[in-house]
Amino acid sequence: MRRVAITGAGAICAIGRNTAEFAESLRQGRSGIGPVESTDMSQVRFQNGAEVRGYSHQPYFDDRRADFMDRFAQFAVIAAREAVADASVEWTPELRETAAIVTGSCVGGQSTEDIGFQEVYKLGHNRVHPLTIPKTMANAGASHISMEFGITGPSFTISTACSSAGHAIGQAFWMVRSGMTDLAITGGSEAPFSFGILKAWEAMRVVSPDTCRPFSKDRRGMILGEGAAMLVIEPLEAARARGARIHAEIVGFGMSADACHITQPSSEGAARAMRAALRDAGLAPEEIGYINAHGTATPANDPAETAAIRAVFGAHAERLAISSTKSMHGHALGAAAALECLAAALALRDGILPPTANYNERDPDCDLDVIPNQSREARMEYALSNSFAFGGLNAVLALRAT
């Protein structure tokens, strides 16, 4: 089996329009959470989100191209462009034919659907815009990436709620590792700030009225985020041979299903996914130094994740550094695992562990070292990135510093 290197990274989210800005915000512990501006929030109980503020398609796409793309698909292409440029991919006809694209998205272009359905349900019109379907489909991100680069190889989208991008990156990693493809563009994108979707989140009563405080005793729920992160991954040997810059290696992927409850997390399911990732990577628990936690800041997730980490790591849990970067970029649903996998890769590359921002008060049920509020300089060899979705579908990635 081949080793797999991350040679390209792209990001756009509340704390950065590109990977360099994203890394700098993580280092500074700067939160991108604030009042939602892209949607009228007057009839929504919560007011805050982690948006790409002041976003316009115009620096990225001409108007006609943008007509065909929901915001989530635009984010996907923007991040993929940066990742491909960063990796200095040398395209050949063969590579375009065999390269893979695996993306994650939870709600796809539901914002477009929301607008379209208002036409018939609310405004009483008899027609919905003909681009509603192609803009709404969750695979639109992958499709637009394929068209952008003329990639004709295996391309698909995985939708497993908050684990979508974790499952996508894991699948792409296995495809490169096994020799099925020599290059993959993989990650996730999401743009859920639309009235109907926000009302549905409001009804679940899991969104914080102020900010996202993972693992803090006074946490009051999650904060929705948007954006995308995309990675270019390829065999380590090939990357070295062409002199590519390597951000980090992906060394393992594990997944599990809770088979328990449609929304409540199970620490057993989370633990099984972490163990599966360690087994896939051939790592002992003691070799892990940092975990980018799922850390949603809901009352239920954080203690369950803490218990899962304790179950997997035993006494070593005390020596782990753990943080939830959702405290800064929000919970970007189907893009979350991609932003967080990238955050973990940057932490290994730069030797700077991102903090858990907005942290106030120790919770006895979340009593791990969660790197409160300030980033930490530390060279770690191995890291995990945890994602545990509604529906109990879990995905964990294992990374190695280069």
Place this chain on the structure above:
Amino acid sequence: MSDELIQRVLKVIATSKRIPLETVTIDSEFQQLGIDSMDAVEILFALENEFDISIPDDEVRAVRNVRDMCAGVEKLAAAKSAGAQAGQ
């Protein structure tokens, strides 16, 4: 609390959770009824519709039994009718 209000709340809980009405009493704890967090959120949604009230998240965080739920609904329903009378 009025019996009428209590009966309406019990009925909402039983209907939403799809359990026989006679299993739900003013003294029931959510745990006894097998009401988990998602069930509770659904019941709140049904109560908002039944009483035409809006139940803030902060009001429900500590509610673990039917009695507290009835008391909360009564308070919000009273505030609503006082508001309606003040408006007349």
